[in-house]
Amino acid sequence: MMELTRKGEYAIRGIIYLAQQSPGKVSLISEIALATDVPQTFLAKIFQSFAKLGIINSSRGTGGGFVLGRPASSITLRQVVEAVEGPIIPNRCLMDSGACDRGGYCNVHNVWRTVQSNVIGILDSVTIEELAKPRAS
Numbered sequence: 001m002m003e004l005t006r007k008g009e010y011a012i013r014g015i016i017y018l019a020q021q022s023p024g025k026v027s028l029i030s031e032i033a034l035a036t037d038v039p040q041t042f043l044a045k046i047f048q049s050f051a052k053l054g055i056i057n058s059s060r061g062t063g064g065g066f067v068l069g070r071p072a073s074s075i076t077l078r079q080v081v082e083a084v085e086g087p088i089i090p091n092r093c094l095m096d097s098g099a100c101d102r103g104g105y106c107n108v109h110n111v112w113r114t115v116q117s118n119v120i121g122i123l124d125s126v127t128i129e130e131l132a133k134p135r136a137s
Helices: 007-019 029-036 038-052 076-083 107-124 128-132
Strands: 055-059 065-068
Touching: 007 029, 007 038, 007 065, 007 076, 007 128, 029 038, 029 065, 038 055, 038 076, 076 107, 076 128
Parallel strands: none
Antiparallel strands: 055 065
């Protein structure tokens, strides 16, 4: 069973919060943590991962903080999840070749490949822009 960890959940909350701010508005980590109910130190580590990948930009010092690194419409849910969780792998047999010596004759292997490609397809089809829109009541 693939399950999003708390880290993944927090990452999604944090990036959606940034996407909901007016363009160019710099947000402090303390403000984001409070608004998303995520521990500040945990969020800071997550945002470091995002900054390395260019998903967000960070600036230090007075007036420093975080802003999206590119438009929310070009950030997919897959990119956010994989930034903190790593590649989508529903079963260890899909890891680097050699992780499973049964791949050549195991009928389940192709099922896991299909699960993987479907999950990736779904996560790739959802942008942070879509997730940041206010919900219709």
